[in-house]
Amino acid sequence: MNHFEYRDGELYAEEIPVAQLAEEYGTPLYVYSRATLTRHYQVWTKCLSPQDMICYAVKANSNLGVLSVLAKLGSGFDIVSGGELERVLTAGADPTRIVFSGLGKTQQDMRRALEVGVRCFNIESVPELNQLNRVAEEMGQIASISIRVNPDVDAKTHPYISTGLKENKFGIDISEAPAIYAQAAQMAGLKIIGIDCHIGSQLTELSPFLDALDRVLHLLDQLAESDIKISHLDLGGGLGVTYENEIPPSPAELCTALKERMGSRPQHLIFEPGRSIAANAGLLLTRVQYLKPSAAKNFAIVDAAMNDLIRPALYSSWMNISEVDRNSANNGERHLAIWDVVGSVCESADFLGKDRELSIASGDLLAVHSAGAYGQVMSSNYNTRARAAEVLVDGNQSILVRERETFEDMIRGEQVV
Numbered sequence: 001m002n003h004f005e006y007r008d009g010e011l012y013a014e015e016i017p018v019a020q021l022a023e024e025y026g027t028p029l030y031v032y033s034r035a036t037l038t039r040h041y042q043v044w045t046k047c048l049s050p051q052d053m054i055c056y057a058v059k060a061n062s063n064l065g066v067l068s069v070l071a072k073l074g075s076g077f078d079i080v081s082g083g084e085l086e087r088v089l090t091a092g093a094d095p096t097r098i099v100f101s102g103l104g105k106t107q108q109d110m111r112r113a114l115e116v117g118v119r120c121f122n123i124e125s126v127p128e129l130n131q132l133n134r135v136a137e138e139m140g141q142i143a144s145i146s147i148r149v150n151p152d153v154d155a156k157t158h159p160y161i162s163t164g165l166k167e168n169k170f171g172i173d174i175s176e177a178p179a180i181y182a183q184a185a186q187m188a189g190l191k192i193i194g195i196d197c198h199i200g201s202q203l204t205e206l207s208p209f210l211d212a213l214d215r216v217l218h219l220l221d222q223l224a225e226s227d228i229k230i231s232h233l234d235l236g237g238g239l240g241v242t243y244e245n246e247i248p249p250s251p252a253e254l255c256t257a258l259k260e261r262m263g264s265r266p267q268h269l270i271f272e273p274g275r276s277i278a279a280n281a282g283l284l285l286t287r288v289q290y291l292k293p294s295a296a297k298n299f300a301i302v303d304a305a306m307n308d309l310i311r312p313a314l315y316s317s318w319m320n321i322s323e324v325d326r327n328s329a330n331n332g333e334r335h336l337a338i339w340d341v342v343g344s345v346c347e348s349a350d351f352l353g354k355d356r357e358l359s360i361a362s363g364d365l366l367a368v369h370s371a372g373a374y375g376q377v378m379s380s381n382y383n384t385r386a387r388a389a390e391v392l393v394d395g396n397q398s399i400l401v402r403e404r405e406t407f408e409d410m411i412r413g414e415q416v417v
């Protein structure tokens, strides 16, 4: 459920007609709903015991407005870079609720994370383990760690967002994990606290999560035999959302099924959801520039493009696109037809949606739904297009949480020679 809905044929974000936001802030514009973010976070926490924790995956949407909404709710954060660490600290995160994932942490990242006191480093290779041990020893500190294991299960999702197969670059082969845990147990700068596992994103079935947990539990039992104590299992993110007609399990269904498998084991759980919190809390508003019908194809050329939202181009993702104003009486010029909704970037991959039935005229607004996750964060300045503005709606208030980029922003640090 989300807080974007039609009232008398007009699309609203909470209590504000989105057309009003387009007038005020211009397009393309990312619009987020505070109520939806809050609801999604709470849907997750409702399934958990008090010691369990949600560490929102910052990569999905790292806008400071969004992060601060979640920080105020008490969310933890899953970060993958020094930049994300600074973002969550700026947004008011509690460092003891931060887990640090990612397979290429630099020494500088490690130092800073130890300095602020993050809860856990999720380690993805032996050299990284050695490096963290050295850095921690140099600082006279002890770094808490979990090892991200690769359980070799098929997440049954798009190959680019599947991470738990042997051929993926992520994690340590689960069969090698006992030996590496034994090594880590000998390192003076490290304290083992968890096991970590993330198998992919946009998962729409329970079975891959359960298969992965079974393998993690087997490892947990092996470690117990070697007297290695584990206090938490971090089961990553990955729960899918509905873009078109997918019916993913709810967080409650997922948690219940996982807890059942856990049985009476005392370890607490960490989840790192990104998409299931942010995707349906946001949409991208864009305006139709030109209509270009032809015998072969009808193109609606809009002012957002692949540089604003790359998911359709990169993963062939289907994202719902709808008219903001469905009262056809408001505009007699509209053409009801099957349109390819495209941007103006010089790439044939630059489309937001293909073969969409829409009734539109130039100047009309369109909304690309479920764009709150992996939207603005993956945007670029390709074709020297300024990044879109972002606005957070809270009831009948809107807050500009990121200004539209200017030409000056785009050339900052460059030099004419």
Ligand code: LLP
Binding pocket: 057, 059, 060, 078, 101, 102, 161, 198, 200, 201, 202, 236, 237, 238, 239, 272, 273, 274, 275, 276, 311, 315, 373, 374
């Ligand atoms: N934890 C780790 C270690 C991850 O790598 C990811 C996502 C997450 C958590 C959050 O997963 P989520 O709950 O959002 O599925 N750009 C792609 C998605 C890439 C996901 C990368 N890792 C897309 O637009 O579909």
